[in-house]
Amino acid sequence: MNETSPGRVEGGGLLPESKRRSARPGPSRRTGLFVLLVFVIGAGFLYLNRHDEPEALPEWKPGPFDPPVQYAFIPEKSDCRDHLADATEDAEAKLVTCSEWTLHTNYKNGQGRQELDLTYGMSCAGVKADEDDCSSDIQLFDAASQVQIDDSYRQGVPLRITPDGHFISYFSKSWMRYVGWDLRAGQRKSISPRLDAETLNDLRSVNISPDGRFFTVAFSGTQPRLLITDFATGQTSTVPGFCRVLGLSQAAAVIAAKRACTDIGEDGSKDDTVTILNRSGLVTGEWKGRDSVNDLSPDGRLLVEVLASVGEDGKEHLVVREAKTGKVVRTLTLRLLSESSDAVGYGWLNNDEYILQAETPEPGGSFGYYRVNIRTGKSLRIRDLALSLGEKASLGNVRIKN
Template sequence: MTRLRDELRLLAAEAPQVDLAERAVRGARRQKTTTFASVVAALAALAVSAAILVDGSRGATTSTQVTDVLPASGVDPAAYAYYDFCGRKWDYRKNTHTFAGQNCAQWQLVTRTGQRFRVPEATSVYTEQTADNYMNTGAPLVITPDGRRIAYYSEKDRTFAVRDLAGGQIWLAPLTVTRQAMVRSGVLLTLSPDGRYLGVNGPDRLDAVVDVETGQLTEPPNGWRVRRVASGGTSVVMSDLADGLGLMSDGKVTPLTIGKPWDDITVPAPDEHTMAYLDGRKDDGNGMFSPDNAVATLDATTGKTLTKVTFRDAPKDFTPRLGGWLSPTEVAVSDAARGPRSEDGTPMLGEVVYGIDVNTGKVRERAKYTYRGWAGDLSIPGF
């Protein structure tokens, strides 16, 4: 639940108009009780924006006004997706409603070949916010690690859609979810790496794993929430109401031993039993945490720790959040990208993606995403 807390501290410092850290982490002024899903959705929506993005493997891409709508098929794999509140300053107390109906406030998808498209069918910015009633800034959009499929909330269909970018197929989850429910509590979406299984974590026990190609829906045991789904849908990382972690297989959940409130863990690696998590973070008792400084693995079948190594060659002030497996021995993490404001005061924000070797702790940078903007959301494949 705290995977973006450190990024939020940076963002709060860079964007003083809104107390983002207090909004997303504590949720103290929400009208309703904040669920795990709404906190995570708020964190994802508030922690990132997209105006300029730099990918270390492809060079710089400057945000421009995107006019083309995502074609029905034949689209190259996605490099990332974003919305940036039209490049304007965003104040949830005053002007969110002014973005209603604007094309520039829609999700925009950028392909690996540099094409840019609007995705109008994917709900983006919630515009109902006022000073007395504010909620998550927008609806989620997630991308598979290979960039070939995306998932999002489709308001016209009142459910979640998974879309294959090349083939054009769109699968709708056999769930009914109103915009009002999305606004009230937020939903966390996750796609399995193969793009076939959609995990839904939402309000009012809206928790399920959907095989989008057959429509089969699996609901977890009461009290467990969906966190991550493995390829094939056979293994699902779960959390309980106390933020303990478990692994669901064949409808049954086996609790995992790490279970601290800030923990997150991967699905099993290609060997189908090794799971990785970050370790070493400590709570000072006042809601502040020292950063993780180690990566550990455990055997999902026995629950026993297999390896634990401290980070090696990590950058200064490294505060990573966990992604997925990059190879049988390496996991992906991301950390906040840091930089000065521009001359007009616009913050430079972003994320850097790293790989960490679970056997040696070696940290290596894979891609750097930096951008200038006041508010928005950024979605990276596999995160």
Template sequence: MEANDTPPNDPLSPIRSLRSRRSSPRRSLVRYIGAATALLVALLAVNAYATRGSEPERASAWKPERLDPPVQYAFLSDESGCENPPRQEELDSSIVTCSDWTMRVEYKKGKDRQELGLLEYESCDDSGINANCSNNITITAAASRTRTGEGEQRGVPFQVSLDGHRVAYFDKGRMAFVGWDLPSAKILEISPALDVKGLHDLNGVAVSPRGRFFSVAFTGDRPRVLLTDFSTGRTLELPGFCGVLGLSEDTEAIALRSACPDPIGDEPDRDKIVTIVNHRGQTLATWPGGEGDLSPDGKTLANVPDTYGEENVDEQLVTYDARTGRVLGKRLLKPLSEDSHIIGYGWLDDDEYIVKAETTDTFESFGYYAVNIRTGKTHRIRDLGLNPGERVSLGKTLRSE
């Protein structure tokens, strides 16, 4: 090797090269200073990288990992820091203004993959090696509130499939809704990236019972429903619809709503039309006047008409034939001996529908109840607290009294 040749990956090669070159002292000095500066910058970068690696991982860097125990429910805590309105500078600087969705899981100690760090925070009973354990896992990537306009914001949903193994949420890193399969840690975008207007037009997210299909609905000047098959990654756009009333188990029946809320959220009854399509977008049935939630088998629509503000009116659970709109039955809702306001939630299975009971004056929760649509028999769902959180999305909820 000649005097002015240097090894190809030698970090000091600029300096060694300077020493071997014949040039004016002034030019040599300039080159030497430039090379020394470059070397110093490189050393500082290496030091910064090493220092960063020793710091705790930032919450925004959280990535989906595997989790076997099914999610019992997801919730927003009543004691969340998000209860306080964000400062104006927060609204101006970020679309996502809060991220505090939390998943509740229950499992047998040591039985399942728990790669989300459950063992560090788990709470178990005293039954030894087969202890029953539970954990609350906050998903820092899942937005719970976003900005939707000048000084405006809204809550963003977090949906759990009935089997508890798949969830949908608005990922603040991707700025899009995603579906996440917990046992495999697979994650898939189910919407395009959304800006403030897109979030303003958002009108609901739904997951089929076992999580094969995800839907995201929009209102605004281009109402549409995006239906994504998680097994293939393909998305079908259903234009002209702005809401999903439910996805059946096999998604051979999807109940859609074409009556879009006006700016103050009202939907005239005359515009309420239910359209049943399959996952290929083919229309199977259309009928007027109905609303509610589609059962997992796709056969029944259930609804609890809102009686808020009305006096001496009995609250009822009304069921409809999903294909014809024919009323199948009406069940009087009296889960408690005292007065309560009843809110429809969704299906527990093909036979039982879940309602929530609240106090009539303060709207505090009396708990969740499963109503058998055929017999009217009602049970308190004991594996849910009276008030699991400010907002709740139920998943693998099985035990009723």
């Protein structure tokens, strides 16, 4: 029966009074109709706006990845670094402003495990005449490349790779902490506690032992500390009083570190003391160095420094020092190019060769990467690397193996 007006039915007749009262919706029925109406309107609103709130993506769980990473890079040009975070965003969204680290790998098509499980992560671009020779740039969306410290200051965050290209360390957007990643095993583990903007501002160095067994993260601030993580067990130990690591040897048997978190010591003088530790944090050597001392050799025997000039010849030099004592073993004159260039240290290729980049005198240019024999001083261009790898680069297994 369809109601057309109060008290009337189709055909013009009137209902008795008792029927008219019972025909009106009671309080409970009106409430039910109201709830139903709200539900329908709400469901329609959610349907029309279902794309405005995307579903949370499942956690990324990379599988085993056999090809070594040749290098990681941040592109030269990007809108990301010019974007200021919205002050209305929540703290975590505001903290990570860029995720631009990209992994460059070389491999044979169809050979080995390649289970990174990244959407659009890999495509084979031939690097030689053989179409099975592949090269891929894989953007690692979980790796932060820049963070917002406060409303006016942003800083980059490093990514590190072992010389064999099989272990990586980076600041994870999803975990909000530094992680170590064994690519071949497909395992990631925390190597730091959860970090906020203040703690990231105190970050001074991230390092991995050449064999990938130990990871370190060092902080300055009011409580300088060095975190050492055994990747096999996932256990992290803290060594207080150190705020920067200059390098780890195999199995972290030797660790070169600095106590001073600034260049100025307590007496107002420049403090460049280098301390040699074992992985338990015990001091085995200490000496006064210079701020340019850096990069411990894989065997833990040597440290190097790149100097713009020694004496009055105006040439650049590579100074090789004994790690435990600081004694100068040899000073090598750098001859990377026949034309003027600025040498920048990038780390050890092996126990006998050190990698340098030859930068142009003008900012932003590059003449390529070179390996320098620390015994003879002979330098050779690493032709498997392009002249320039991007705005920033972290080197792994630099030579393409066929």
